[in-house]
Amino acid sequence: MAGIYVYSDKKDLAAELVGFAKGCGKRAIVLTFDERAAKDLSNSGADKVCLLKGDSELVENYGKSIAHLLAEQGAELFVVGATVSGRDIAARVAGYLDCAMVSEASSITYTDGKLVTERMMYGGSVQQSEVLEGLCVVTVRAGKFEAISGAAEVTTLEISADTRTTLVERKDIVKEGADLSVAERIVCVGMALDKREDLQIAHDLAAVLGAEVGCTRGVAEEKHWLPVEQYIGMSGAVVKPKLYLSMGVSGQIQHVFGIRDSQIIVAVNTDPKAPIFKAADYGIVGDMYQVIPLLTKTLKGA
Amino acid sequence: MSSLVTSNTTLSSLTDEQQLILNNVREFVQTEVKPRAPQIDKTAQFPHDLFKRCAELGLTGLAIDEEYGGLGQGVLMEQLVMEEIAKECPVLALILDAHLLSYRLINHFGSKEQKKRFIPPTASGAQITAMASTEATGSTNFAEQQPMGKRDGDGIILNGTKLFTTNSDVAGFYIVQGMVDGEFVNVIVEKGTPGLETGAIDHKLGMAGSSTGTVRFKNLRVPKENILAEHSDVQDASFALCFLNISSISIGLAEGVLEKTKTYLLNRTRNHKPLAGFQVVAHHLAKMQTQIELAKSILERAAKLYDEGRPDVVLTFMTKAFACEMAVDVANLCIQLHGAAGYMEETGIARYLRDAKCNTIGEISTDIHYDYIALRMGLPIDTSFPLFG
Amino acid sequence: MSKVIACYKWVADETDIKVNADSTLDISKAKGKISDYDRNAIEAAVQAAGALGGTAVALTFGTPKAKQSLKDALSRGPAEACYINAEEAARADGAVTAKALAAAVKKIENVSLVVCGEGASDTYARQTAPRIGAVLDWPVITSVSSVRFDGNALIAVRRLEDCMQTVKSELPAVIAVLPEMNSAPIPGLKAVLSAGKKPVTEFKAGDLGVDFAPKTTVSALKAYAMNRKSVIFSEGEIADKVKELTAALRKEGVL
Structure with missing residues (x-):
């Protein structure tokens, strides 16, 4: 069946992508490996939900078969939720099809029958527009499109897996902090922090604000002062809180990429030239060791 | 890091490897040294961690002969590295300078056995x-x-x-x-x-x-x-090399403080106009940049003469006298341009002046250099000069 | 002896990119650098080569400008380098890049592992490793946090959003590593000085039999306009700045 094929290991994201496909006036065919997701997505407004079954528990192992399926069915577009595993499958499918692929498109539309996409480059400082023709692959992050509803037929399809890679073990990540991607307020700590114990001043402010504590990549990956899940940026968490307040964050573009959808961005930094101030709504030029405790005190008193 | 107006004349003559070394040193300074510099100044604790990193990177053996485990780089290269480190942390450069000075004395006065015994641990940084x-x-x-x-x-x-x-x-x-x-x-x-x-x-x-x-x-x-081989004549160009290192530290220091000051004045405004745009301020900055460039030029000339095997001790003295006084003037003016903020240690400018002052005295004061230069000019100055007679 | 390939990209340093008044970009004065996460890929390949008793090879696909990256890459530990020198690299998309790299991997022969960084500093498209795997039809493991070897098997720990997944695969394989994999140290000066003595193989575009026509057409490239209020409190006492900030945030209704 021709149309837009949709895949995501996150079923809400899959539903959003169906919303996109239908919004383009195309047929939407959802691929899923999860029986429960198939059931839920049967009300996503898709034209068809295809429950794929095979011999491997690793969804990435079906990349080659999905590529064959898309070619065989005359798919127009394969749009995939940009999760770790979604990105992997999408690029494998594009590789087997030797076709165009746009990763993490920030915008995707059909203009004169051609697919036009936009995406960020250079850590978010540059926007690139591309035009794609023929069967191609695009990945999209959550929250870009609205899900719709409507009944869809669910069919089951046997599909072969590449079994050279097998799952040995799966360990849930015990999140020490809250999920930053849904946090309403975030206090973000940067590399200006002298030592781990000083995180307390961030926690104190977070407590008053009702905020979660996040950090930059260096704090998590170089200093190991906060878990890796807590770092914000292009390769880490992408957040969209009402209030994002950074302390001692210089504002490398890769970090700014992760905070750009915040409603209000506040920065505290000693360096008036720090790029974070260009990305901020409000800023204080000053030492966070003086500013933050005073801010905490002021907010407490209010 | 924003680049300065000139200074690329030296760099263009470097080999790919030397350029890479400088890039790596710059990265080391920016990522590891810069964050530690204010702490070292505040606590006055010897930075064993950074000395160890310098050793791991090979900086402790930069100019030492390869047969002793060094890298055999020339005098000019050593100056460029010193300058780079001093931009953010003059004291770390000073520590390395003192370390390399000892090497030079052993290399000059020592016997083959003494060199074999003492230079390798100096090159590797196993011993400070x-x-x-x-x-x-x-x-x-x-x-x-x-x-x-x-x-x-x-x-x-x-x-x-x-x-x-x-x-x-x-x-x-x-x-x-x-x-x-x-x-x-x-x-x-x-x-x-x-x-x-x-x-x-x-x-x-x-x-x-x-x-x-x-x-x-x-x-x-x-x-x-x-006991190192006895030399009654202690005038020694290789010893005078330490004056070039000190000059490079002063030059790097001046570049570091000027860069920070420029940033400050570009961002600080009066009547919605950056202070750096006021002519009197701009001219101060331009003059300081010129002074730094002059110091770099004389330093480069003196260093190249060492690398060519025909060191000029007078030129070396002139370099040290000029570069080290220049850095004090630059750091002093930079504080002035910051106003009250410059006087506050937290701004990170004041320490540059305190550090700069060391170099007009350390490893022989400017006055002695001028004595020597005057002597070489044939002036009837009343001085006995056994060290550089 | 088997070879472990580290793929890396020579990219424009994003901090040197100038934005023109009309939002177009001037990349002409930007210095080149090894893409940030590719440093981790090179280090991972060097470590893997050690564990497998093989040789680490740095591989890049770039324009003639990328030649200057070779010593930098070699100073990070690989024993040799391969360079696909092609003007076409300037316009290459994910498809072209993967096909070029895969073709070089085939030419190099006896490759047990290809290591890529998770994404490049410029595009951050994260396509290269899976696409190379597809072109070669080799197993691929992405988002790798750590790796070990057991005979001819590779055991990798992957970081997903909510779990750490351990997977096992046979060699040869392609992996994409996360920066958390290692610390990609600044190369020592000795390594820099000896880099120039290591062997470099150069492939020309025509040597590889690859179709260099990109599959995507770039229609525009412009600076992303940051639209923020940028109200910065920089003058006066800290207490006053804090008061002004809290007042502003209260007005915004975000407290």
Whole structure:
């Protein structure tokens, strides 16, 4: 069946992508490996939900078969939720099809029958527009499109897996902090922090604000002062809180990429030239060791 | 990092490898040294961690011959590295300078065996080294110094105190210079030798963390193997090299403080106009940039002469006198341009002035350099100059 | 002896990119650098080569300008380098890049592992490793946090959003590593000085039999306009700045 094929290991994201496909006036065919997701997505407004079954528990192992399926069915577009595993499958499918692929498109539309996409480059400082023709692959992050509803037929399809890679073990990540991607307020700590114990001043402010504590990549990956899940940026968490307040964050573009959808961005930094101030709504030029405790005190008193 | 207006004339003549080395040093300075610099200044603790990193990267052996485990890089390269480090942390560059100075003395005065024994640990940074020469009576005129010891068989018994020795409390061995039985000698004193006492001064104006202090000897016996070959003529171009290192530190320091000041003045506004756009301020910045460029030019010339094997000691003295005074002036003016903020340590500008002052005195003061230059000009100046006669 | 390939990209340093008044970009003065996460890939390949008793090879696909990257890459530990020198690299998309790299991997022969960084500093498209795997039809493991070897098997720990997944695969394989994999140290000066003595193989575009026509057409490239209020309190006492900030945030209704 021709149309837009949709895949995501996150079923809400899959539903959003169906919303996109239908919004383009195309047929939407959802691929899923999860029986429960198939059931839920049967009300996503898709034209068809295809429950794929095979011999491997690793969804990435079906990349080659999905590529064959898309070619065989005359798919127009394969749009995939940009999760770790979604990105992997999408690029494998594009590789087997030797076709165009746009990763993490920030915008995707059909203009004169051609697919036009936009995406960020250079850590978010540059926007690139591309035009794609023929069967191609695009990945999209959550929250870009609205899900719709409507009944869809669910069919089951046997599909072969590449079994050279097998799952040995799966360990849930015990999140020490809250999920930053849904946090309403975030206090973000940067590399200006002298030592781990000083995180307390961030926690104190977070407590008053009702905020979660996040950090930059260096704090998590170089200093190991906060878990890796807590770092914000292009390769880490992408957040969209009402209030994002950074302390001692210089504002490398890769970090700014992760905070750009915040409603209000506040920065505290000693360096008036720090790029974070260009990305901020409000800023204080000053030492966070003086500013933050005073801010905490002021907010407490209010 | 924003680049300065010129300065690329030197860099264009570097090999790919040298350019890569400088890139790596720059990255090391920006990511590892810069965040530590204010702390070192505040706590005055010797930065063992950074010295270790310098050793791992190979900076402790930069100019040391490859046969001793060094990298065999030239004098100019050493200057460029010193300059890069001093932009963010002059004291770390000073520590390396003192370390490399000891190497130069061993390399110049030492026997093959002594070089084999003492230079490899210097190159690898396994040992930090120091040079001890200044006494209470002065440093430049050894003839006026008290004897620091006397011959004892084939060895020497040392008694006395050397002052203001950089790396005093952390060195694995010391090159000690002074008079013994009316002769100028260089000896190596190893840490742990009975009769050796060291101490660092906690409070000085600047260059905090350099562990500068006293080295005391009480009936300390130096065995024959540790006495460097005797030279009555101590005028030595290789020793004068330390003046180039000090000049590079001053130049890097000036570049560092000017860059920070420029940033500040570009962002600080009056009537919605950046202060750096006011002509009087802009001219100050432009003049300082020019002064730095002048210092770099003379330094580059002096360094190249070393690399070409025809060192010019007078030019080296001129470089040191000019570059080190220049850095004090630049740091001083930069504080002024910051206003009250410049006077506050948290702004991170004030320490540059305190550090800069060290270099117009350290490793022989500017005045002595001018004495020597005057002497070479044939001026009838009343001075005896045994060190560089 | 088997070879472990580290793929890396020579990219424009994003901090040197100038934005023109009309939002177009001037990349002409930007210095080049090894893409940030590719440093981790090179280090991972060097470590893997050690574990497998093989040789680490740095591989890049770039324009003639990328030649200057070779010594930098070699100073990070690989024993040799391969360079696909092609003007076409300037316009290459994910498809072209993967085909070029895969073709070089085939030419190099006896490759047990290909290591890529998770994404490049410029595009951050994260396509290269899976696409190379597809072109070669080799197993692929992405988002790798750590790796070990057991005979001819590779055991990798992957970081997903909510779990750490351990997977086992046979060699040869392609992996994409996360920066958390290692610390990609600054190369020592000795390594820099000896880099120039290591062997470099150069492939020309025509040597590889690859179709260099990109599959995507770039229609525009412009600076992303950051639209923020940028009210910065920089003057006066800290207490006043804090008061002004809290007042502003209260007004915004975000407290």
